[in-house]
Amino acid sequence: MRAVVTVIGKDAVGILAKVSTECANYNANVVEVTQSVIEDLFAMIMLVDISGINTDFAKMAEELSEKGEKEWGLKVIVMHEDIFNCMHHI
Amino acid sequence: MINQYDILETIRMIQDDCLDIxxxxxxxxxxxxxxxxxxxxxxxxxxxxxxxxxxxxxxxxxxxxxxxxxxxxxxxxxxxxxxxxxxxxxxxxxxxxxxxxxxxxxxxxxxxxxxxxxxxxxxxxxxxxxxxxxxxxxxxxxxxxxxxxxxxxxxxxxxxxxxxxxxxxxxxxxxxxxxxxxxxxxxxxxNAVDDNPFMAGAFHGVGEPDCMINVGVSGPGVVRAALRKYPDADITKISDVIKEISYKITRIGQLVGMTASKRLGVPFGIVDLSLAPTPAVGDSVAHILEEIGLEQCGTHGTTACLALLNDAVKKGGVMACSRIGGLSGAFIPVSEDAGMIDAAISGTLTIEKLEAMTAVCSVGLDMIVVPGDTEADTISAIIADEAAIGMVNSKTTAVRIIPAIGKQVGEELDWGGLFGKGPVMPLKKQSASKFINRGGVIPAPLHSLKN
CATH class of the missing domain: 3.20.70.20 (Anaerobic Ribonucleotide-triphosphate Reductase Large Chain)
Incomplete structure (x- = not known):
């Protein structure tokens, strides 16, 4: 089971480190990362393995989004990969 | 990995274009x-x-x-x-x-x-x-x-x-x-359907299993956003764009329905492929029709645009899930659609045009506010008209009209939330009482001799 973590916001030092540390706290393994900075805007898409996470996935998704908004000033969207697979593959 | 563009497209559909189940x-x-x-x-x-x-x-x-x-x-x-x-x-x-x-x-x-x-x-x-x-x-x-x-x-x-x-x-x-x-x-x-998940008309038909899960998708905003990228495309291309986007919308309905059914231990019934508007900005079926090229919903050409939209939504959705059902099509509830409300207030959208629109889209005269002093027989005649369209065209039609007691044309009823608000729309004054009070059954239409 994998999830897609999308992070959007103003570029700053250490975004990747913060998000991946948080994922590690949940025992979610980062499988792949793509990121780009267009002008000032930072966009990162992270594929994480959630089969061994130490909490409920819905809870993790909610907490990460909340942390993103309140502590990091970033939009963090965590979604199960199934939604993308079903929508974009026949 | 899943394509980056696809991920961002999905997120945009949900965050910006009001995609929801x-x-x-x-x-x-x-x-x-x-x-x-x-x-x-x-x-x-x-x-x-x-x-x-x-x-x-x-x-x-x-x-x-x-x-x-x-x-x-x-x-x-x-x-x-x-x-x-x-x-x-x-x-x-x-x-x-x-x-x-x-x-x-x-x-x-x-x-x-x-x-x-x-x-x-x-x-x-x-x-x-x-x-x-x-x-x-x-x-x-x-x-x-x-x-x-x-x-x-x-x-x-x-x-x-x-x-x-x-x-x-x-x-x-x-x-x-x-x-x-x-x-x-x-x-x-x-022609009520047994597996409709949408209110107020949902009931569980007698041929259905003991318990099941049906899902209704939505997404007028997403369709409009997709069409906006093709301002000069011909109408065949417009139909294709609607098909593609409705495929994607419906896939999510299928995924959510399957997941819910598995977790609840209840069989999965159908996905209802309807475009259901809400009064929220950017979630209007009328605005899709206007994006196709009408100055305002309700003007000449509305029926043709709606027919195309309704058909393309079904064609795109039908491949996206294992079973479709319910009402499946575009809904046109006046009070629940920001574009329809505007068109009704300005007088472009009339009850006669709405009736014509119901012949080519899902359901019927929906969430229409009429004067409070309307005779009961007049409401009955509206029901009979609408039922006739459904009966002859082998489709579901419905009437959900709200007599605004104590109010007249020019006033409105406001419920807020998903039900929205509707201006009181004028009706014909001439009576249909004699017809309605004849009673009896209008016989079923002929299904052969179609030449």
Missing amino acids: RTITMGISLLDCIDTDIDKACQKVYDKITLKAKELVSVGNRIEREYGIPIINKRISVTPIAMISAACKCSPVPFARAMDKAAKAVGVNLIGGYSALVQKGFSDGDLELINSIPEALSVTERVCSSVNVGSTKTGINLDACRIMGRIIKESAEKTVDSACFGAAKLVVFC
Whole structure:
């Protein structure tokens, strides 16, 4: 089971480190990362393995989004990969 | 890895273009709750609904968080109550109270099925239920009611049309304090479907399994956003764009339905491929038609654009999921669609045009506010007209009109939330009483000699 973590916001030092540390706290393994900075805007898409996470996935998704908004000033969207697979593959 | 562009497209559809799952509706059969003692029967109804739907809301909320897709409503539909209440031989209002109590206990916002199917005539219990609708809708909060008065196979029960004109008016009169809301929870159908997940017309048909999950998708905003990228495309391309986007929307419906069904341990029924608008900005079916090229919804060309939209939505959606059903098409509820509200206020969208539109789209005259002094027979005649369109074209049509008691053209009714607000729309003044009071059945149309 994998999830897609999308992070959007103003570029700053250490975004990747913060998000991946948080994922590690949940025992979610980062499988792949793509990121780009267009002008000032930072966009990162992270594929994480959630089969061994130490909490409920819905809870993790909610907490990460909340942390993103309140502590990091970033939009963090965590979604199960199934939604993308079903929508974009026949 | 999943394509980056695809990920961002999905996120944009949800965050910016109001893509959501409109409803997860659990259909529950109440046939095993029949009892001659009404108190016992109502207790069985309450117990069965609360047992089956115990987890519905929490499972829905969990799926919403895991997939990051809003699921706006969790609802319940039950077997038409007239079939359950017939054995009690008394007013079935206690059943409405039991449904309302059960809906509140499990946390769903609406429960449908205070219904009767009388397309060919009334059986014991049907008339009792129909006559109790105004009271049932005024003493409960979440119960929705529907009555099927016609079908392509049986014709139209004109007596039922006549009675329903009066019932709609009484439902509005009994709920004047809440902006005549009773009438907004009551739908009169022709060719009603057994697996419709959308309110107020949802009920659980008798051919359905004991319990099942049906899902209604939405996404007018997404369709409009997709079309905006093709300002100069020809109309065939427009149809293709709608097909592609509706495929994607429906896939999510299929995923959510399958997941909910698995987690609740209840079989998955159908995805209803409907484009259901809300009064929110950017969630309007009228605005899609305007994006195709109409200055305002309701002007000449509206029927053609709507026909194309309705057909393309079905073509795109049908491949995206294993079973489709329900009403499947574009909804045109006036009060629930920002573009329709504007068009009705400006006078571009009239009830005559809406009637024509219902011949090419899903459902019918929906959420239309009419003057409070409209004669019951006039409402009956509107029902008969709409049922005739459904009967002849072998499609579902419905009437959900709200007489604004004490109000006239130029005023409006405002319910807020998903139900929106609607301006009072003018009707013809000439009477159809003689026709309506003839009674009897309009025979079913011929299905051969089609040349």
